[in-house]
Amino acid sequence: MQDEKLRYFSIEEMVALPTYMGLAISPDGGKVAYVERLTDWDKNRYLDLVWSYDKTSRQRVLVTSDKNGGSRPQWSLDGQQLAYVSSVEDDGEHKPQLFVRSEEDGRTVQVTTSKDGIGSYLFSPDGCGVYFLSQRPNEALKKRKEGYGDIEYVDVDYGRQTLYYVDLENARQYNDRFSMPKSLREDEGNRAEARLCVDRSDLHILEFDVSPDGQTIVFSAAPSPNFEDMSQYALYRFDVATKEVVHLHTGQLEGRIEGQVAFSPDGESFVFTHRTGDGKMFRNNALVIYHLLSGEIQSLPVDIDEQLSVVAWTEAGIVIQWQNRTNRWIERIELDGSRTSVVTGDGVQAFGASVSLDGHAVAYIQSTGSLPLDVYVDGHRITDLQERYTAHEVSERRVVSWQSRDGSEIEGVLCVPGDFDSSKRYPLLVVVHGGPTWASFPSPTQDKYYPIEQFIERGFIVLLPNYRGSSGYGEAFRALNERNLGIGDYEDVVTGVESLVHAGFADPERVGVMGWSQGGYISAFCTTFSRRFRAVSVGAGISNWVTYYVNTDIHPFTRHYLGDTPWRDPEVYRKTSPMTYIEQAATPTLIQHGDKDSRVPLPNAFELYQGLKDVGVETQLVVFKGMQHGSDKPGWNRAIMHQNYAWFCHHIFGDPLDAFWL
Structure with missing residues (x-):
């Protein structure tokens, strides 16, 4: 009997196919969190769900609800807390806020209530708090709107991002109030607010990283979020104890800095990227090491004629992603420029890598000429989009x-x-x-x-x-x-x-x-x-x-x-x-x-x-x-x-x- 001919996807089936993103492997490499984007036809929206996958048991757990979903998962250093971002309604507007889930008891609490929502974030190394980016509140703009209506002064009224810190224990204690009747709750004034770290109204922070000892933060910033200011990106050091912000001089690289920054495992240096040549956006970029103690800049001799994306600086080397013709690869680079394959090969397209602290466990999204984009961990496929494709003519x-x-x-x-x-x-x-x-x-x-x-x-x-x-x-x-x-x-x-x-x-x-x-x-x-x-x-x-x-x-x-x-x-x-x-x-x-x-x-x-x-x-x-x-x-x-x-x-x-x- 002849096999029945497979049919092609319909347009509706193609729209509804899930996509994967937002990978985060735990520091010890034992668990992977990822985001699955699904189609909600009834509400005409794409819904992002966060999943957690255990490499040992090969079991996955749904972390977020199907009401608001979640995105951008991240593990604490000890792997006992999983954070993610979810949309929260406030005065009729939905803003991204941070939630943290305990792996020990499965309890999840909302830990930020930023009026404008949050941008990128990182756990503090001790796991006691989270650093995040959010817009500085501007009371003058609020009063102007109340008095005159919604007016914008073009190229003046910027919402600049700066750095905040939220203490997780305080946030949990505040959330505990809701287990009591309202008449028995303590005063609302005890609410745990995020603490402003970088008090600079002239800086718009783009990306940041926290040193392994938690004492130093490096960040890239521009004068404003205006794309015109991309040529004025600069690097800064923030001392957690003294709150001091210091501009890090990069000499002839000033004006060509990109946003990426990543600390070395010993915390004494960090890697960043800059555009080469005249700095135009279609030029290659280069990897540079900044030594914090001496202020010395060290260029890495990487023999790759392409734009590079830094994943992390691990104990095994700096992990990067780059595209080679119609292939996308993940590699490790040593300080002498030598490279080691992580995920490479002809016909391989690997995206969205996340690596463990030692640099040897890696999660990524991969496709090939015959297989669609699924999530992989150390070569093992953990999602099932492939099965949908094999059931159709493609x-x-x-x-x-x-x-x-x-x-x-x-x-x-x-x-x-x-x-x-x-x-x-x-x-x-x-x-x-x-x-x-x-x-x-x-x-x-x-x-x-x-x-x-x-x-x-x-x-x-x-x-x-x-x-x-x-x-x-x-x-x-x-x-x-x-x-x-x-x-x-x-x-x-x-x-x-x-x-x-x-x-x-x-x-x-x-x-x-x-x-x-x-x-x-x-x-x-x-x-x-x-x-x-x-x-x-x-x-x-x-x-x-x-x-x-x-x-x-x-x-x-x-x-x-x-x-x-x-x-x-x-x-x-x-x-x-x-x-x-x-x-x-x-x-x-x-x-x-x-x-x-x-x-x-x-x-x-x-x-x-x-x-x-x-x-x-x-x-x-x-x-x-x-x-x-x-x-x-x-x-x-x-x-x-x-x-x-x-x-x-x-x-x-x-x-x-x-x-x-x-």
Whole structure:
């Protein structure tokens, strides 16, 4: 009897697939906490749940409830307390607050009540308290709002983060009050409040670490949270006993510091990263050791042509993550620059690493060409997303390469059906990733914007190009679209299409392109600059660099890539803007955008939409009310995917557009 043919995921099933994040391995390596993101259709939300997994018993325990869930778990040094962040309602607003669970009795208490919620946090080494970041209260702003209404002085009214400490025993004693009737409780004034540590109104703290003896904290800070101040990041030391804050001088590295800091096991040094060269965001970064006693700076000779992310400084060395083409690896680095593999290999993509104090136990999220992103601990898989994929038909992923017009080698991922026939010509769709410093990987899809598996089932093949600027291919490759955005990127996309046409299995008359964010910008460029495509979808994309520059919340991004402001170099803004070529546009274009998007503000969408209408090109703009730069609601993801599916099937296969209207 022949096996029944497996079916592809539906769009709703794809949206509802769980994703994993927020890994935290206990210091002794015996337990792992992780976050599972689930879909709550009834409340139209994604719900994050914290799980705890015991390596010895191989049992997992749900730590958080399904009411508010939780995220960002972290263990105390002795492994007897597990903290996490959960949303708490206060005066109609939900803010992230810290909760701590005792492993001994399973009791969980809320330990912060910050009006603005909390950012990153760390247990004190003795386990008696927690340091966390939160905004400084600003009574002047509160009084101004009460007297005059909600007014903002742009580039003045900043909410700067600073460092606080909360005593856990005091927090537990306060929570004990609620086990008594209200009439018997002690006065509310006994409530345990967090203690302000760094009393500096001129600093916005980004990241921090606590020394193993608990006596010193190092942190990175900028004058404000404004992205313009990224070039003024600096390092500081905070003495826990004296409360003294000291600026740590880094000489010629000033102005190129990044946020990452991590103490050495002996507490005498810490590692940080800085951008190399001119400090632009697409440059490599480098690892540097700061010796606290001498103030000496020691650069590590790491032979990796990529951007590095520090996981931790362990007894076995500094653990880093980095991307090698379409692989993502975890390695340990010694002070002489020598490297030891932790999780590597061709076809391996490892994310979100967490390591034990000795550096030998590691938890991570891993995918390969045939297996989806599951949680692993020391090579052992502890979640079960793989089982869901093996019960469905899934596209095959192949790494392909081609030459762009200027001779640059471009890689991409080609998605084809299991019964792919290279002698047949397939309609082709191109899905362009965002970033630009990100990449597409040859692993099973979890895309919640574009229905790749449904496209494959319908008869398409799908190309995911890692165009110039993508991560994983070195600094020179990331810099190729400097002052050449859109133009060089377009050439990488269209030559990828041509290579598949030349290979004989892509139909040159039935090609579409889509993308979100930077991918949306490249798609917008495709719709105005080219007539290669039958249909285009622009998600949260830039249409005019001047419009973008004056509206976005990250102005330095534009100056780093285009080289200057539009007032001093209008020509580079003109030639790289899709709107410059609007008169030659001819391709039916779907535009999807959130009305609360501060990264790529909504005027970009309206400008492209009106321009296409004025030149007689079929277009439809869909505005998602309340959505920021990306979707955080399953209903929105479902709508985005159904709209794209209907749009491309209509314009390439002639299907009715009825389903587009949901």
